[in-house]
Amino acid sequence: MLTPEAAADLQHVPRLTSRVLPRPALLARLDGPAPLTVLRAPGGTGKTTLMAQWAVATSPDQRGTLMWIEAENGTRTRTGFWMRVLGRFHARGLLADRALYREMASIADHADTIPATICRVLEDHGQPVTLLLDDAGSAADGGYWDEVCEDLVEILRRVSFARVVVAGRFPTVLESARIHAVLDIQVLTEEHLALSLEEISTLLDLAVPALQGDPRRAGVLHQLGAVPSSRRLASMRWSLGVLQHALETRPTEEDLDLDDLLVTASRHELAARPGDPVLQEFLEVTAQSPLVDVDLARQLSGRHDAETLLGTLEQLGSGQWLRGPEGSAPVFQYSHHLRLAAAANFTPPAPARLRELHSTIAHWLAEVRGEKLAAIEHALRAEDMAHVEHLLMRSHPLPAEDARHLSRLLQALPAARIHRHPMLALWHALVLNRSADTQPRAMQFFVSAAMIGRVRSSSIPPLDRAIRQGIQSAVHRMLGQSRSMKDLALRALPVLESAAEDPQRDRQLDGILMTAISQTATTLFYADDFAAARDARLLQARFAETVHRAHHRNVAHAHLALIHAVSGDITASIASLDRIDAEDWPHSWRSGYHDAVEIIARAWVSLNEARPEAALTQLARLDPHFATIEYWDLITAVRSLALAQQGLPDEGEAFLARTTAERRSERTLPSALQRLESAAAMLRILAGGVPARRPAGVRDAPVAAMLSALSALTVLAEGRPEEALPLLARAELAATTPLHRMITAIAGVHVARRSSQGLDLAGYGLQIRELTGGHALRWPLVLLSEGDREALLGALTDSGREQAAALLEADLSRIPPGTGVAEPSRVPQLTAREREVLTLLAETDRRSEIAARLFVSLNTVKAQLRSLYAKLGASTREQALARAISAGLLHPADPPGEDRPHADRPHENRPHADRPRQDR
Known part of the structure; x- marks a missing residue:
């Protein structure tokens, strides 16, 4: 019986059948010292089976902790792949809860931190680790696999006790001369994986035991090994299947011409197209999903013999069974390109049938597999936008790369369909708002999210409604609608607090619940309700402790420090800053954007300690991000006061x-x-x-x-x-x-x-x-x-x-x-009309224009200017303006002629710079 450690190591490793062919020579090659081994060969050559054999046969002392990472169609990005790896590390105990969320946050927004993050995890573990990557690479040039391969090389160069085995059909950058120059690599190709005569002999005895002792066996063995191109494992098994069938139907036939049997079998297969219509239909329907278990296969196909059919497809080399975590059913994974071809070949009797299939797959992926991004894609294909919204709320926050991928899918939809769903419109707007190029398009989705959210808020569960209200308060904040934003935040906060402290809550909502609490707190801060903002941040800190997300606890204490600093309680601000643990900040969050609030709070404290140089040095870290930081007014205020000090x-x-x-x-x-x-x-x-x-x-x-x-x-x-x-x-x-x-x-x-x-x-x-x-x-x-x-x-x-x-x-x-x-005595006393003239003088030096705007004659303006110049002790426009500014008669922060519209009126032409990026 396997030990618990060995059983854990074999999670996700394909299940080996009793008829697996022993390949000791190749297993010995995998035991070699090279940190990177690449198995690159066409489908059917036994790559996956060989790696699975090695995983089962090799002792943990030799390979260390094993991580089997299979390619999944739900993974679309480099970040998504490494998020899955981090999840496997966590499941194996290499990462604590606190570290998992910190490291995931580190790579979510900044994919370039991936190598450093994985190296840090491996080095903290300190023991040998082997990654087995199955079905890696792509027929298309570039893509995220190239980036993943570059990450692997960097990791292997930096961590001496890590090892990687990669299997795939297509060449990758791992085989390039550039990589060979910096890393010891072993590459096994189709030539290495081809069956030897000894292996063919063993396989013949396993598959066709009736030939043992039969004089015809030598001739058949010679025919099997005569053509090198036929020495693929899958080809050999098919040939042996044909041979076994011939022996069963013609057991006494003296002449066994294998070539003739294979030609006859191939013609029959082509004529039948594909020979078994039941199996073909089952394949096309179930291949709509990236993975299937027996229950899902039954639901999709309507066949009670789904398990038998999947077993048949495994024997035909169409895919393999994968072990899941303990207590979960094994899943069948089709060969990637076979799945794509079969799915594309499926012609449903009606479009509604295809939508129904994708809806079923979306629910299974989300509820059974926990694959939210893949589930969202299938929900989009099912045109079930309500389910898409439901899944988005439960997959928040998505890594930046995954968010961009999903945004591209949404952009392919008619905009009207997105506008009808407030959370979808809001999410899409937030993604668009991250880039200056797409910010103008974001505003229309912000507006629809605000408008439709009001109309539909009463038709959803209280917690979902409170989460939406908390996040939509941020929309109204960006639209400058101060009363609406505060009302939404105050209505949301009690429900959010109740949910965060409920041990029976839906844990899938934890990510978006955290965001809703944070956005509610920011809204209340900008509504000048500091007491309620403090309550919301304290709730965020407690909730972060509950869900082991220490970096969000840091966020809460940084905001508390800022609230106290802005309200003038420096003692409390310093206490909140002291509660921040720098080790809990994700490494990619230390760039001055995510920790901006802490920096601003520390600048105010430095100002309070009469250390303006320190304040300015701290604020300088924000310069690269200043255009997208929401708290620009606070940065501007403390920086200008530090300059004055x-x-x-x-x-x-x-x-x-x-x-x-x-x-x-x-x-x-x-x-x-x-x-x-x-x-x-x-x-x-x-x-x-x-x-x-x-x-x-x-x-x-x-x-x-x-x-x-x-x-x-x-x-x-x-x-x-x-x-x-x-x-x-x-x-x-x-x-x-x-x-x-x-x-x-x-x-x-x-x-x-x-x-x-x-x-x-x-x-x-x-x-x-x-x-x-x-x-x-x-x-x-x-x-x-x-x-x-x-x-x-x-x-x-x-x-x-x-x-x-x-x-x-x-x-x-x-x-x-x-x-x-x-x-x-230093301040000139101006009449109301003289103040108006002074204001217009700042805008134009043309007296006729001033007269036209005041609806007076040119002579009247000349007289008022003479009086104004006399009071200011000036003889020119430039002197008058300089002395007016020095005396405080012109307000530099509020240019003349600019009027502010009503705070709760929506506008469509907001400048990009005042539309800050909203993140997790």
């Missing part, structure tokens, strides 16, 4: 203005605009200017605490302290985060110092100290000038709060002071 506020302003002009569109969310506007206002203060008034472009957005506080500084600098108090009060009422409270308190310090309204300067000092002590939030202190700091510390000391003053002084010493808000 480095002593380059003008450069920070220029970067913010340029990036915002390039990336902003009618779909940019209000929360992103508010962050950019707040950063622009702070940069103006750090440059010694005045923050501009809140632009009309975001008048529909909720009033943010920071914007109200910064607007108070604007009117204060313009010499109207009485208008600053209501704005400051609104800021204090709206402040919900540590950052909001800090900016409001700093604004309060400015107002208290520059007005006679009796504001408590010491009280603001205590508020600031509470925030620096409780949340370690310090970077906004740069908005306090040296004079502001002295006044603040003096007020605390005078009120008897010496300890608070000492602690605050220590905090202030860690952040260099800024120049403070400009004094009122």
Whole structure:
């Protein structure tokens, strides 16, 4: 009886029949020292049988752990092939759950990391491993097999204890002179696999025992071995079958002319075409599937003797039985090209019959074999789009190569058919959105996914509906529909949480459930609902632990760190960053795209520690991916503030203005605009200017605490302290985060110092100290000038709060002071009409155009320009614009003349740059 280890080694190895021919000489060749052995010969030469014999006969001590990898028609890409190999490694215990998901994620998006990933797995195992690849290669040039072969060579060069045996009909790059120059390779061709006379003799005795001792045996043996081209194993077995039949029907015939018997048998076979119509029909129907077990063969053919017919086809050399994992039924795999020819030859009585067959195959592949991608292809052939959607949800996330392959299949369908199915439209849109070339086509599918998803959401199970709502919230986010996205996310989150914590959940949905939770959290973050976003990320972290996907736990903690950093709780942000285990990041995720959120969070922490150089160095890793990262507004804000903290506020302003002009569109969310506007206002203060008034472009957005506080500084600098108090009060009422409270308190310090309204300067000092002590939030202190700091510390000391003053002084010493808000005397007071003229002056130097747009005369414009130039102390347009920008009278992040449409109105012409790529 086989040991459990030996039985595991023989999983997927073809089953050997009792009549298998011993071939000790060839088995000895396979035992040789070459790390790579190639069996390349036509069909019927016994390649698969030989490898199976070797797998069974060779001791584990000699070959190490064995991995049999058969070619499957469900595999279409290089990544898909190696995903299957990783799955086999995991099944054999070479990969733990945690490592499996990490390594799969590593190669899913970046196929070029495959060799390094497989080498890492083998080296961690540390013991000899032999890969047996059956039916490798393709008649077509190139394709994914060439890439797989290149991977194999690289792996064998780097891992000395790995070995590979490859069997196939077609030459591959493995036999090229280039590969021979770098690797020791043994190639066995048809000549090596041809039967020797001794083997023919053995086979004759096994197949036709009646000839033993018969004087005719010598003549028959001579005829069998006379023609070298007939020495293929399959040809020999067919010849022996004809001979056995002749002996059964004419046992006493003296003359056994084998050549004559074979010619007669061939003519009979050709005349019958193919001789057994029942077997031929059975073959054509069952060959529609890449693999069949007995039950599926019965379902497809309607024949109760399906097992017998499959056995007959095995004897004819049409394919072989494969062992599956313990507890699973063996499956029959047709020879690849025979299957394709037989399937193409099938002519169903009606198209509906063919669709029915493919539907049955799709369900079997998904439910019995777990081959989701192959199942999706058959569901597409069955035109069962609901099943395609069902399978897509349960196969998420697909590797990038498989996703592109499936996308090509979808592109062959009429677009209207995809538009009718929201999840299919959404998935197709996300694939198209990854490339700038196809992004324009993606938008129409995003829109249909959003529209049809609303209509059909009530007709599906609650969990499926919540998953769709969570992912569709991302669609509405990209469309700039802030209210719709938040509503969808809030409705989805409780159901997603219940499902993630349900031990009886459908485990096939784990991948897309994780994505739905993540997208819901991102949506809530951009909806400024930080509390709900934190809950969603904590749920993601718990769920990642449950399903052993440690890299997704890292993702959750990185996002938590960013939420805390943006809201101003630096202590909590650092704690979340400390929970990230760098070893759990897939290697291909360390490029600056997948770990972008962690990088941004660390940049904010560096800014808070007055280390702008470190922040800029961290952010530089994102430069190659900046055009496709959704969090571009946060990157822009922290980078511009780091430049200012480095002593380059003008450069920070220029970067913010340029990036915002390039990336902003009618779909940019209000929360992103508010962050950019707040950063622009702070940069103006750090440059010694005045923050501009809140632009009309975001008048529909909720009033943010920071914007109200910064607007108070604007009117204060313009010499109207009485208008600053209501704005400051609104800021204090709206402040919900540590950052909001800090900016409001700093604004309060400015107002208290520059007005006679009796504001408590010491009280603001205590508020600031509470925030620096409780949340370690310090970077906004740069908005306090040296004079502001002295006044603040003096007020605390005078009120008897010496300890608070000492602690605050220590905090202030860690952040260099800024120049403070400009004094009122430096800010020109412009009339409303002069502001309009100034805005248009930034767009054109033609006075006639300004007059036409304001519906006034040319003389009126000239008079207004004279007044404007006088107030600005300028004599030219260029001087006027420069001084207006310095005084904060033009807002660099919101170009004149640009109006923002309603946030929930869909648009069709969004610029590519503001349509970020959405991944797992």
